[in-house]
Amino acid sequence: MIEQRMVRQAGENGRWMALGFLLFKIAFVVGLLLAVVYVTYLALPLLGLAVVVLSGLGGGSDEDGYMHGPSGYGYYMGGMRVGRLDDED
Incomplete structure (x- = not known):
């Protein structure tokens, strides 16, 4: 049991x-x-x-609103212009 x-x-x-x-x-x-x-x-x-x-x-902006980072490459916030800051247009 x-x-x-x-x-x-x-x-x-x-x-x-x-x-x-x-x-x-x-x-x-x-x-x-x-x-x-x-x-x-x-x-x-x-x-x-x-x-x-x-x-x-470390980036900043130029007088025309052209943004650039610490490496020297730049771009508009809207993505219109991409390239180096010393490029001539």
């Missing part, structure tokens, strides 16, 4: 363990997908924005 009860209890425990492991696997896969979405759509664009902002530091 006691042995049957022990076998039954072990079977119930095994079912709960299997269910817990299945839920853990599902949560793990969902967590991986969320991590990929976070890196792709949040972290990388923010990193790109930081690079753009930091690369613009």
